[in-house]
Amino acid sequence: MTTATNTLVSRKYAKRSNAAEVWHRLKSNKGAIAGFTIIVIILSITLYSILFISFEEVTAINVQNRLQPPSLKHPFGTDDMGRDLFLRTLYGSRYSLLIGLGGVSISLIVGLILGSIAGYFGGLVDDLIMRFSDFLASIPTLLLGMVIVTVLGQSLPNLILAVGVTAIPEFIRITRSSVLVVRNQEFVEAATAIGMSHLGIIFTQVIPNGLSPIIVTVTSRIGAGIIEAASLSFLGFGIPVPHPEWGLLVSEGRNYMRIAPHLTYFPGLFIMVTVFAFNILGDGLRDALDPKLKK
Amino acid sequence: MMGSEIKDKAAPGYKDLVLEVKDLVVHYVLQEETVEAVNGISLSLEKGKTIGLVGETGAGKTTAALAIMNLVPDPPGVIKGGTINVCGYNMLKLSSRQLEKIRGKEVSMIFQDPMTSLNPVITVGDQIAESVMLHEKLSYSQAFRRAREMLEMVGIPGDRATEYPHQFSGGMKQRVGIAIALACNPKLLLADEPTTALDVTIQAQVLDMIDELKRELGTALVMITHDLGVVAKTCDLVAVMYAGRIVEYGTLEDVFDRTMHPYTEGLFNSLPDIRNRKNQLQPIPGLMPDPTNLPRDCSFAPRCRYVSDACREAQPTKHQVSDTHIVYCSAYDDSNFQIERARGRGGNG
Amino acid sequence: MLRYIIRRLLWLIPVLICVSLTIYILMDLAPGTVIDALITEQMTPEDIEKLRQEYDLDKPVIYRYAKYMWGLLHGDLGRSQVTGISVWESFVSRFPATLKLSLVSVVIGTVLAIPIGIFAARKAGTIWDNLTTGFTLIGQSMPSFWLGLLLLIIFAYKIQLFPAGGYQGPSSYVLPAITSALMMTALTARQTRSSMLEVLRADYLRTARAKGVPERLVIRRHALKNAWIPILTTIGMGMSRFLAGSAVIETVFSWPGIGRLTVEAVSQRDVTLACGCVILTCILYVIVLLVVDLLYAFVDPRIKAKYASGGRRRKVAA
Numbered sequence: 001m002t003t004a005t006n007t008l009v010s011r012k013y014a015k016r017s018n019a020a021e022v023w024h025r026l027k028s029n030k031g032a033i034a035g036f037t038i039i040v041i042i043l044s045i046t047l048y049s050i051l052f053i054s055f056e057e058v059t060a061i062n063v064q065n066r067l068q069p070p071s072l073k074h075p076f077g078t079d080d081m082g083r084d085l086f087l088r089t090l091y092g093s094r095y096s097l098l099i100g101l102g103g104v105s106i107s108l109i110v111g112l113i114l115g116s117i118a119g120y121f122g123g124l125v126d127d128l129i130m131r132f133s134d135f136l137a138s139i140p141t142l143l144l145g146m147v148i149v150t151v152l153g154q155s156l157p158n159l160i161l162a163v164g165v166t167a168i169p170e171f172i173r174i175t176r177s178s179v180l181v182v183r184n185q186e187f188v189e190a191a192t193a194i195g196m197s198h199l200g201i202i203f204t205q206v207i208p209n210g211l212s213p214i215i216v217t218v219t220s221r222i223g224a225g226i227i228e229a230a231s232l233s234f235l236g237f238g239i240p241v242p243h244p245e246w247g248l249l250v251s252e253g254r255n256y257m258r259i260a261p262h263l264t265y266f267p268g269l270f271i272m273v274t275v276f277a278f279n280i281l282g283d284g285l286r287d288a289l290d291p292k293l294k295k
Numbered sequence: 296m297m298g299s300e301i302k303d304k305a306a307p308g309y310k311d312l313v314l315e316v317k318d319l320v321v322h323y324v325l326q327e328e329t330v331e332a333v334n335g336i337s338l339s340l341e342k343g344k345t346i347g348l349v350g351e352t353g354a355g356k357t358t359a360a361l362a363i364m365n366l367v368p369d370p371p372g373v374i375k376g377g378t379i380n381v382c383g384y385n386m387l388k389l390s391s392r393q394l395e396k397i398r399g400k401e402v403s404m405i406f407q408d409p410m411t412s413l414n415p416v417i418t419v420g421d422q423i424a425e426s427v428m429l430h431e432k433l434s435y436s437q438a439f440r441r442a443r444e445m446l447e448m449v450g451i452p453g454d455r456a457t458e459y460p461h462q463f464s465g466g467m468k469q470r471v472g473i474a475i476a477l478a479c480n481p482k483l484l485l486a487d488e489p490t491t492a493l494d495v496t497i498q499a500q501v502l503d504m505i506d507e508l509k510r511e512l513g514t515a516l517v518m519i520t521h522d523l524g525v526v527a528k529t530c531d532l533v534a535v536m537y538a539g540r541i542v543e544y545g546t547l548e549d550v551f552d553r554t555m556h557p558y559t560e561g562l563f564n565s566l567p568d569i570r571n572r573k574n575q576l577q578p579i580p581g582l583m584p585d586p587t588n589l590p591r592d593c594s595f596a597p598r599c600r601y602v603s604d605a606c607r608e609a610q611p612t613k614h615q616v617s618d619t620h621i622v623y624c625s626a627y628d629d630s631n632f633q634i635e636r637a638r639g640r641g642g643n644g
Numbered sequence: 645m646l647r648y649i650i651r652r653l654l655w656l657i658p659v660l661i662c663v664s665l666t667i668y669i670l671m672d673l674a675p676g677t678v679i680d681a682l683i684t685e686q687m688t689p690e691d692i693e694k695l696r697q698e699y700d701l702d703k704p705v706i707y708r709y710a711k712y713m714w715g716l717l718h719g720d721l722g723r724s725q726v727t728g729i730s731v732w733e734s735f736v737s738r739f740p741a742t743l744k745l746s747l748v749s750v751v752i753g754t755v756l757a758i759p760i761g762i763f764a765a766r767k768a769g770t771i772w773d774n775l776t777t778g779f780t781l782i783g784q785s786m787p788s789f790w791l792g793l794l795l796l797i798i799f800a801y802k803i804q805l806f807p808a809g810g811y812q813g814p815s816s817y818v819l820p821a822i823t824s825a826l827m828m829t830a831l832t833a834r835q836t837r838s839s840m841l842e843v844l845r846a847d848y849l850r851t852a853r854a855k856g857v858p859e860r861l862v863i864r865r866h867a868l869k870n871a872w873i874p875i876l877t878t879i880g881m882g883m884s885r886f887l888a889g890s891a892v893i894e895t896v897f898s899w900p901g902i903g904r905l906t907v908e909a910v911s912q913r914d915v916t917l918a919c920g921c922v923i924l925t926c927i928l929y930v931i932v933l934l935v936v937d938l939l940y941a942f943v944d945p946r947i948k949a950k951y952a953s954g955g956r957r958r959k960v961a962a
Contacts, residue, residue, distance in 0.1 A: 364854055366850065366853055366854060391859065392858075394856075395856045395857070395858050395859075396856060397856070398853065398854055398855065398856035399854065399855035399856035399857075400856060403854060403855065404851075404854045406847060406850065406851060406854075408847060411846065411847040411848065412847040412848055412850070412851045413848055413851065414848040414851070414852065414866050414869075414870070415848070415870065415944070415945075415946060416869045416870055416943065416944055416945060416946075417865075417866070417869070418945075425852075425855065425857065426855040426856065426857075429855070429856055429857065429858075430856060459945040459946070461945070461946045461949070462949075472851070475851065475855060476854075
């Protein structure tokens, strides 16, 4: 775009406050709205399943009923132990959400702390933290996840931890570079000049101003975390049976692909839709937070 | 070389007229509003002459220049009306293939910021040679030899043709930009604030060079600038622009010595006067109007010290002061009206 | 340039030491040991103790790790604790399957993704852009094991067009290659779109148009060349991620590659084999990233200048 139109465009955006402008652009982004709606639906499903579906209900074995195709009574059919796949899938949404949100919280917290320390102080601290990050990043994520789950045992918290740890380097890097960008700007110098403490500056000046890329990464990382956890489950490194985690459901369905493919279709579809919702919301956020990217 | 059918023979005396713009209107149509960047400008330029397009940032100068090359980014830019004739070609009627043959060959442009206007991953020699190869059907080695000559011509050793833009300083990059623009000997050169991004000491060098090359090659030049000093140094004709319109048009002497428009006068008054340093600068009060919401009357009226009710009613009227001098200002409907010229009179409270 | 490569390769050494130490100790700490599978009902406690001694399980972890590293220093990755086969040999015999599959999918992915990404960027904001963005987002949101299973159900079971798995003949490549290529395409196309969008706004494209460069060449010669760096990064990441994360696709298609080898090793608590696989995978990973970094220098003279002056990679990336 030319300089001429750039000035015009920025003049246009100057009319609204920053947050209002972001909100306005987010509202007019159909993808973001769609993603947000799907997430709300999935959250309601999860809430419903927590309130009305018991663990016994989704794990009770009923062999006479096994491998039934989808019907009115069993919308998604039944699995090899005669359990209703619809209920199991609904019940399973809590795991994926917990893993996605929990995992990203772990990596966000650790990444924010280490990344802002590295970016803010620079020098030797920066070098050490970045070496640590490089080291962590050079272990393939799935492998690291497998090892963590193997060592700590197969359980939901450990799966969350595994997903969280593997994303730490990404958050360190992104926080560090946003901090670096912000750090060299004048309002930070001004804050130093009026005698603000390091911690004060980091939390009141640096992080709020470098927030956009972090928000975008959080959103898309939730989706990636859900896929990663599902993959670990699929490989047998997830939550143990009979918990109906989606990746595990697909893996169980795999044994009956020829005679009961519906066991594969539905849980996988739920994974895809959930991840898609977070991805498209992240995409919308990216556009809304960065006016340069659109038009 | 090119089919004569695309030459606009109707243009009077097109052999001498290198550029003729009539009633050009360019808008940027955004989702919620329309930016009225250029609102009906007309100008013409003969072979070898220089016209200065003067005005504040946002007056529509760059858009006008891009429109002359038919390079207004679309979307959001839309050329709403008018005609543009460059060396007999009707720029707004040509196909994109025909335009590609004219750009760089008949008309070329020097851009404001040399830091960003060169491609960082292509050697400067190749960037000059590309234009030569496209327009003169030379082989790569011949074109590259020409590129080296062009570099020498703008004062850069030819051996540096194999280097990349990041290896040059700002002033040198702008010289490269000039070499690219002049590589095919265009008849018309558009220079969009070519010295604004440069150090003051380099500015003079670059201006001198443009001036010298222009004389040598007989190129007509449109010099876009907000710097009246540059205009005085390089131009034969001056067009003063405000909010997308030309408010005063004439020879250098007309506009500088016989200033008619209050805005032009304001521009001069906001210059420091070295001979009278006690003299206070008189900035023009206020800001340029919002280009998405231009008034239907005179757009300068809110800032004008001579404003009267007549100015608030309609667009300013055109007054042909002499053969060469035109001013758009309703105040001259009153034949006794005169503006007070501060400069040269030494302070005017 | 050479100095840069050497420094990058030297950096591998501390990384590998840390990685092997971490993995070895973690694996060792994991509940259960490799001999659990060997113990039978008939064994006396003395037999078990003898077995423990045989595997050095009576000594501290550090002893076993030191012994392992000593072997590693001599180029010996040890033998699988379960099968007794040399780790190096099992890795090398399984590696070609993974490499071939990853190359096929990277090539298909790149060839499809770049035109798609350019198309979306040039049509930015239109319905075409939204459609391609939607497609790439869906591609990114699909778990690869699920896509693989869907393809198996449709093309191997319902309309038996391709084999359901295994590694024989070209037709066995089709489904796994499509599965992983789709992921690659989605990722690379998105990256291509966003870096093209960035580049399409650049002033130097206007300069090129003002010279009369035809639009086709403006995109191909002037824009794409500047957009290559992030695209290359994504391709490299995709490739290394595939090498490292091929476990899933290999499991779905019973593909005898290094991913499955590693999964098997970890699930059997085969510390030597798992550690060896992780170390070798890390080396591959780092080499792919290094090749990508060297390609940067090839497309961008500014980066070449930085490498030549011994600039650090991180500063280049920033």
